[in-house]
Amino acid sequence: xxxxxPLAGAAPATHFPIxxxxxxxxxxxxxxxxxxxxxxxxxxxxxxxxxIRRHLHHDRVLNFKLLRSYSSAGNVKxxxxxxxxxxxxxxxxxxxxxxxxxxxxxxxQALLFYIQMLTQEVYPNAFTLSTVLKASNSISAxxxxxxxxxxxxxxxxxxxxxDVYSRTGDILSARKVFDKMPDRNLVSLTSMIxxxxxxxxxxxxxxxxxxxxxxxxxxxxxMIGGYAQHxxxxxxxxxxxxxxxxxxxxxxxxxxxxxxxxxxxxGALESxxxxxxxLGYNAKAINARVGSALIDMYSKCGSLEDAKxxxxxxxxxxxxxxxxxxxxxAIHGFTRDALxxxxxxxxxxxxxxxxxFIAVLNACAHSGFVSxxxxxFNSMKENYNIQPKIEHYGCxxxxxxxxxxxxxxxxxxxxxxxxxxxxxxxxxxxxxxLHNNIFLAEKIVEFLIERGLATSGTYVLMSNIYAELGxxxxxARMRAMMKQNGLQKEHGCSSIEVNxxxxxxxxxxxxxxxxxEIYLMLDKMNNWAKENRTGGPVLHRSVEVHSxxxxxxxxxxxxxxxxxxxxxxxxxxxxxxxxxxxxxSKITGRKIVMRDRxxxxxxxxxxCSCGDYW
Numbered sequence: 001x002x003x004x005x006p007l008a009g010a011a012p013a014t015h016f017p018i019x020x021x022x023x024x025x026x027x028x029x030x031x032x033x034x035x036x037x038x039x040x041x042x043x044x045x046x047x048x049x050x051x052i053r054r055h056l057h058h059d060r061v062l063n064f065k066l067l068r069s070y071s072s073a074g075n076v077k078x079x080x081x082x083x084x085x086x087x088x089x090x091x092x093x094x095x096x097x098x099x100x101x102x103x104x105x106x107x108x109q110a111l112l113f114y115i116q117m118l119t120q121e122v123y124p125n126a127f128t129l130s131t132v133l134k135a136s137n138s139i140s141a142x143x144x145x146x147x148x149x150x151x152x153x154x155x156x157x158x159x160x161x162x163d164v165y166s167r168t169g170d171i172l173s174a175r176k177v178f179d180k181m182p183d184r185n186l187v188s189l190t191s192m193i194x195x196x197x198x199x200x201x202x203x204x205x206x207x208x209x210x211x212x213x214x215x216x217x218x219x220x221x222x223m224i225g226g227y228a229q230h231x232x233x234x235x236x237x238x239x240x241x242x243x244x245x246x247x248x249x250x251x252x253x254x255x256x257x258x259x260x261x262x263x264x265x266x267g268a269l270e271s272x273x274x275x276x277x278x279l280g281y282n283a284k285a286i287n288a289r290v291g292s293a294l295i296d297m298y299s300k301c302g303s304l305e306d307a308k309x310x311x312x313x314x315x316x317x318x319x320x321x322x323x324x325x326x327x328x329x330a331i332h333g334f335t336r337d338a339l340x341x342x343x344x345x346x347x348x349x350x351x352x353x354x355x356x357f358i359a360v361l362n363a364c365a366h367s368g369f370v371s372x373x374x375x376x377f378n379s380m381k382e383n384y385n386i387q388p389k390i391e392h393y394g395c396x397x398x399x400x401x402x403x404x405x406x407x408x409x410x411x412x413x414x415x416x417x418x419x420x421x422x423x424x425x426x427x428x429x430x431x432x433x434l435h436n437n438i439f440l441a442e443k444i445v446e447f448l449i450e451r452g453l454a455t456s457g458t459y460v461l462m463s464n465i466y467a468e469l470g471x472x473x474x475x476a477r478m479r480a481m482m483k484q485n486g487l488q489k490e491h492g493c494s495s496i497e498v499n500x501x502x503x504x505x506x507x508x509x510x511x512x513x514x515x516x517e518i519y520l521m522l523d524k525m526n527n528w529a530k531e532n533r534t535g536g537p538v539l540h541r542s543v544e545v546h547s548x549x550x551x552x553x554x555x556x557x558x559x560x561x562x563x564x565x566x567x568x569x570x571x572x573x574x575x576x577x578x579x580x581x582x583x584x585s586k587i588t589g590r591k592i593v594m595r596d597r598x599x600x601x602x603x604x605x606x607x608c609s610c611g612d613y614w
Contacts, residue, residue: 308325
C-alpha cells in the first residue's frame with residue numbers, strides 16, 4: 001500500500017501534531033475523530049501516511065473515513081485509489097464511493113460503481129439507493145429496484161424519490177410518493193415545495209410550506225425565491241418580514257439574493273435598503289455575486305447613486321459586476337458612462353460576454369448612438385469571437401428603429417431568416433408606431449398572423465397605429481380579431497413605495513383606501529395639464545386614469561412637498577402620461593422618477609432625462 005498516490009509529496013510526519021503523542025493516536029477511535037476534523041487535503045495525506053507507518057492502513061473503518069473525507073475535499077482520485085485497494089468492499093464502502101462521485105458532480109461514474117456493486121452481489125441499502133438516485137436519469141428504473149429490494153418505504157429512499165422527481169419536473173410522481181410517506185420530514189416537505197416552485201405553482205407550494213412546524217433557512221429561501229421568481233415580489237417581501245420576526249434564523253446569501261430580486265421588480269427602494277442593512281455596509285462583506293444583485297436592485301429602484309456606491313465598494317470586480325453596472329447606466333440613459341465602463345473593462349483585461357454586449361447595445365439604443373452601436377455589434381464577432389444571439393439582434397433593431405432607420409432594421413430582421421422571433425418583430429412593430437410607418441407595420445402584422453405568432457400586443461400596437469392616424473375602421477378590425485382569438489390586452493399596473501409599503505394601481509383603480517383623495521388630486525393634475533400645455537399630445541379622457549397617474553397622484557398626497565416620487569410601471573409609459581409627469585415635476589418642484597418597461601425617466605423642472613427619446 002506504500003505506492004498509493006496520496007502519499008506522493010506528503011509533508012514530513014513531524015509537521016503533523018499526531019506525532020507529539022504517538023500512544024494516544026495508536027487508538028483507531030482517536031484517529032477516526034482526527035480524520036473527521038481534517039480540513040485540507042494536506043492534512044488528510046499526513047494522516048494517511050501516519051496510518052501506513054503505524055500499520056493501521058488495513059483498518060476498514062479508518063479507510064472508509066479517509067475515502068469519504070477525500071471525496072468531501074474534492075479529491076475523488078484519492079478516494080478511488082483507496083477503494084480499489086479495499087479487499088471485499090462492503091455496502092458502506094460502495095455507498096461512500098458512490099456518494100463521493102455524486103457530490104463531485106460525476107453521475108456517470110457513480111452509476112458505474114453502483115452497477116459494479118450489483119454484479120459483485122453486494123446489496124444496496126436505503127442510503128445507497130437514496131444516493132444513487134441523485135445521479136441517475138432512470139428514476140423509474142431505480143424506483144422499481146427499490147420495490148424489488150423491499151426498501152421503497154424507507155424514509156431516506158422516499159425523500160430522495162420526491163427530490164429527484166421534483167428536480168426533473170415529474171411533479172405528479174413526486175406527489176404520489178410524497179402522499180404515501182407516513183412521516184413527512186423537513187427535507188421531504190422542502191423537496192416537494194421545490195418541485196411546485198419549479199412547476200410555477202406557488203400556491204400549492206405555500207400550502208405545504210405552512211405545514212412545516214420548524215422551518216430552516218433552506219425552506220424559507222425556497223419559498224421566498226419562488227415568490228420572487230414567479231411574479232409575486234410583494235409576497236416574497238412579506239414572507240421575508242415574517243422570517244425575520246418569527247424565527248431566530250439569520251438570512252444567508254440565497255435569502256438576500258431573492259429579496260433583492262423582489263425589491264427590484266417593484267422598485268421598492270426603502271425595502272431594498274432595509275434588506276441591504278442585514279449585510280452591513282462594509283465593502284468586505286459584499287462579494288461579486290451579492291454586489292451584482294445589489295447594483296441591479298438599486299438601479300431598478302431608481303437610485304443610480306447607490307448602485308455606483310456598491311460598485312465602488314466591491315474590491316474584486318469580475319465581468320458580472322461590470323455587466324450589472326453597465327446595464328444600470330443603460331436603463332437610466334447614461335450612455336457615455338456605460339461606454340466608458342465598457343472601455344474600463346478592456347483596460348482591466350476583462351473580456352466582455354454576451355451579457356456585456358446586451359447591456360452596452362441597450363445603452364446605445366436609449367440615446368440614439370447608432371454609429372457606436374453598429375461598431376460594437378460588428379466587433380462582437382470580429383474582435384471577441386462572440387456570435388450575436390437573438391437578444392443582440394433585438395438590441396440593434398431597437399437602436400435602429402428608435403433612430404427612424406426602419407428599413408435598415410427590417411433588413412436586419414430578415415437577414416436572420418427563421419431565427420427571427422416574435423420579440424424581434426414586436427420590437428420593430430413598436431418602432432413603426434413611434435414613426436407612424438403604417439405600411440411596414442401592416443406587413444409585419446400580416447406576417448405574424450399568417451404564421452400564428454400574433455399576440456394581444458401585436459393587435460394592440462396595430463390598433464394604436466390606426467388610431468393615431470385616424471383609421472377607425474382599422475381599429476375596429478384589430479379589436480374584432482383580438483376578440484375572435486380570445487386575446488386580452490395586457491393591463492397596465494403601476495406601483496409606488498411610501499413609508500416602506502408598496503401600493504399598486506391598475507388603470508381606473510378605485511380600490512385604494514384613499515381613492516377619493518387620489519381622484520381629487522388627479523382632477524387637479526388634469527387641470528394643471530390643460531392650463532399649462534403648450535403643445536404635444538392632446539389629453540384624452542380615456543387615458544386620464546392610467547395607472548401611472550394614479551400612482552403619481554397618491555405620491556403627491558402621501559409624501560412631503562419637495563421630496564422625490566418614484567413610480568414603476570409594467571408597460572411603456574404613453575406620450576400623454578409622459579407629458580403630464582414632466583409638467584407636474586415643474587409645477588410642484590418635485591423630481592419624479594418613472595420606470596417603465598424600457599427605461600428610467602428622471603423628470604425635473606419640466607424636462608426628462610430621456611430627452612423625449614424612448
